Amino acid sequence: MSAADILRLDRVSVSFDGFKALNELSLALAAGEMRAVIGPNGAGKTTMMDVITGKTKPDAGRVLFAAQVDLTRLDEPAIAGLGIGRKFQRPTVFEPLTVHDNLLLALGGDRSPRFALWARESAAERERIDELLHTTRLVAERGRRAAELSHGQKQWLEIGMLLAQDPKLLLIDEPVAGMSDAETAATADLLGEINRSRSVIVVEHDMAFVRSLGVTVTVLHEGAVLAEGSIEEIQADPRVVEVYLGR
Amino acid sequence: MIALGRVTIVTLGGVVAAALLLAGLNLLTPAANALHVPDFAIPLFGKYLCYAMLALAVDLVWGYAGILTLGHAAFFALGGYMMGMYLMREIGARGVYANPVLPDFMVFIGWNKLPWYWYGFDHFWFALLMVMLVPAALAGLFGWFAFRSRVSGVYLSIITQALTYALMLAFFRNDMGFGGNNGMTDFKDILGFALNRETTAVGLMLASAGALAAALALARAITASRFGKVLLAVREAEARTRFLGYRPESYKLAVWVVSAVIAAIGGALYVPQVGIINPSEFSPGNSIEAVIWVSVGGRGTLAGAILGAIIVNLGKTWLTSALPAVWLFAFGGLFIAVTLCLPGGLIGLFAGRRRGAEKARGTVSERQHGPAERAPRGVVG
Numbered sequence A: 001m002s003a004a005d006i007l008r009l010d011r012v013s014v015s016f017d018g019f020k021a022l023n024e025l026s027l028a029l030a031a032g033e034m035r036a037v038i039g040p041n042g043a044g045k046t047t048m049m050d051v052i053t054g055k056t057k058p059d060a061g062r063v064l065f066a067a068q069v070d071l072t073r074l075d076e077p078a079i080a081g082l083g084i085g086r087k088f089q090r091p092t093v094f095e096p097l098t099v100h101d102n103l104l105l106a107l108g109g110d111r112s113p114r115f116a117l118w119a120r121e122s123a124a125e126r127e128r129i130d131e132l133l134h135t136t137r138l139v140a141e142r143g144r145r146a147a148e149l150s151h152g153q154k155q156w157l158e159i160g161m162l163l164a165q166d167p168k169l170l171l172i173d174e175p176v177a178g179m180s181d182a183e184t185a186a187t188a189d190l191l192g193e194i195n196r197s198r199s200v201i202v203v204e205h206d207m208a209f210v211r212s213l214g215v216t217v218t219v220l221h222e223g224a225v226l227a228e229g230s231i232e233e234i235q236a237d238p239r240v241v242e243v244y245l246g247r
Numbered sequence B: 001m002i003a004l005g006r007v008t009i010v011t012l013g014g015v016v017a018a019a020l021l022l023a024g025l026n027l028l029t030p031a032a033n034a035l036h037v038p039d040f041a042i043p044l045f046g047k048y049l050c051y052a053m054l055a056l057a058v059d060l061v062w063g064y065a066g067i068l069t070l071g072h073a074a075f076f077a078l079g080g081y082m083m084g085m086y087l088m089r090e091i092g093a094r095g096v097y098a099n100p101v102l103p104d105f106m107v108f109i110g111w112n113k114l115p116w117y118w119y120g121f122d123h124f125w126f127a128l129l130m131v132m133l134v135p136a137a138l139a140g141l142f143g144w145f146a147f148r149s150r151v152s153g154v155y156l157s158i159i160t161q162a163l164t165y166a167l168m169l170a171f172f173r174n175d176m177g178f179g180g181n182n183g184m185t186d187f188k189d190i191l192g193f194a195l196n197r198e199t200t201a202v203g204l205m206l207a208s209a210g211a212l213a214a215a216l217a218l219a220r221a222i223t224a225s226r227f228g229k230v231l232l233a234v235r236e237a238e239a240r241t242r243f244l245g246y247r248p249e250s251y252k253l254a255v256w257v258v259s260a261v262i263a264a265i266g267g268a269l270y271v272p273q274v275g276i277i278n279p280s281e282f283s284p285g286n287s288i289e290a291v292i293w294v295s296v297g298g299r300g301t302l303a304g305a306i307l308g309a310i311i312v313n314l315g316k317t318w319l320t321s322a323l324p325a326v327w328l329f330a331f332g333g334l335f336i337a338v339t340l341c342l343p344g345g346l347i348g349l350f351a352g353r354r355r356g357a358e359k360a361r362g363t364v365s366e367r368q369h370g371p372a373e374r375a376p377r378g379v380v381g
Helices: A045-053 A076-082 A099-106 A113-118 A123-135 A151-164 A181-195 A207-213 A231-236 A238-245 B002-028 B041-065 B073-094 B104-108 B124-148 B153-172 B198-224 B226-236 B238-243 B248-274 B284-297 B303-322 B327-341 B345-361 B372-377
Strands: A005-016 A019-030 A034-038 A060-065 A084-087 A169-173 A199-203 A216-221 A224-229
Touching: A005 A045, A005 A199, A019 A045, A019 A060, A019 A199, A019 A224, A034 A045, A034 A181, A034 A207, A045 A076, A045 A084, A045 A169, A045 A199, A076 A084, A076 B238, A084 A151, A099 A123, A099 A151, A099 B226, A113 B226, A113 B248, A123 A151, A151 A169, A151 A181, A181 A199, A181 A207, A207 A231, A216 A231, A224 A231, A224 A238, A231 A238, B002 B041, B002 B198, B002 B303, B002 B345, B041 B073, B041 B198, B041 B226, B041 B248, B041 B284, B041 B303, B073 B124, B073 B153, B073 B248, B073 B284, B124 B153, B124 B248, B153 B284, B198 B226, B198 B248, B198 B303, B226 B238, B226 B248, B238 B248, B284 B303, B284 B327, B284 B345, B303 B327, B303 B345
Parallel strands: A034 A199, A034 A216, A084 A169, A169 A199
Antiparallel strands: A005 A019, A005 A060, A216 A224
């Protein structure tokens, strides 16, 4: 584990009513790296995301961001402010607001009620939103309410909102669940583009999609790391085959 | 958005115009004239306007921040009590016991000294300040604890209900010094104007219309701002706003306090017009009624809250005198009917029609506004 790690989980444990969701999980992500995390249901993937983003406080262990900040002491807005964005499993966008306004609220900047009360949209904000609409292929949908978008478009809008935050690290939970093949391929491209300037952790079930990412894969099992390596190494690992791929 | 902005302006104009018209017809036409508005109608309409302020306050937190308050009449009643304290002290030595300082009810229960918390209420400006500060402080304290500990949904509704119920029980007690069960009444004048004079009644009704219009303009400015967009975001996906770096609790707290103050001002204007304030104003049913006015008019539209409050109360005034036994059933039936058949309320019906008509003329595309039946849930700004 080097000082260049953007994220380091150090023997993190979480239990819910005696059930150990994370069991001394240790994991390191280098700055600029994209990592795929896979594992059977209940392996602790979502709990890991919850711990990193401050939704769940671990019973033990540390989560170091950029080798300095212990995230376990902070709450969600503070962690988001450090530059960690999270995409939920189900697309979560603000349905009554327009695509434009969804992105506007996500843009970096002052989050205080007082600022929001007087805020006027600046030319710079407008320009940044134009860019994001391009990246997420939603230019034509700018004025539509998010509720009217297709499932895939909502996923992209949410990714666009994460990009608008300009995070250093992105956590993405099952980005292609429920997507068509074409949308899945486009999403893989989009993640590759995002990864050029940011670190990314992707949790995914879709093995074809994970292979198309071509990155290091971490397999979680019963709240700890079972194996780590390229997708080929992982698929050849008999322990992995037994708990996950073999079923 | 533009269409509903227009609805706000029309409502604002409508309220002020109706108030001016009633005032003119009352003061300027002889009693024999067919167009004459009888004296009793003036404070009655004034009362509706105060209720409309309560409804507006409820809609601001329920419609935009998703906080279903079942205790908002508590702030209305508190504002009313603050005004009542001023009106009691205005009576001075004209009370039954002719005590120049102590209100009658205090003399009656044997007190001989004015409690400290009654100091200053002989000044109108002080009372006015307290009308806003006391409910704001209570709302601030309540909201700070509730929203910080992330109490929401039905649990929050229940504790708002408990809040107003607790206040009702407290104000029922004689030793609280607020007149106990009987509350405060027999007011003589306000700012030197006799309350039994017709011009005073008209003045109070017009003041209520002005306050309502100002509150509507304020609420609309808030909901149309980026702050308002964050509120809708919190209503729809609170967790998402947190992961974007917002603190939903501070947004909720801010709008909650503003809403409490609007309700309190409504209550303060209500008391001199009905001539009494007592603990029954805190009763949980009152808060629930206010929620029903909002859903009848159309939640999350501001204008709808005002229409709902006025229309339902017109119906109540008429039904409780024509068929008193039927009122509660009619009211309950109305609530069920609106919930089942008209989820967007009366305003939703109007906005839906309007949009349909525009679409037929080809002026609005589906893409810009979306399906008409979704309109009431959307951004109303």
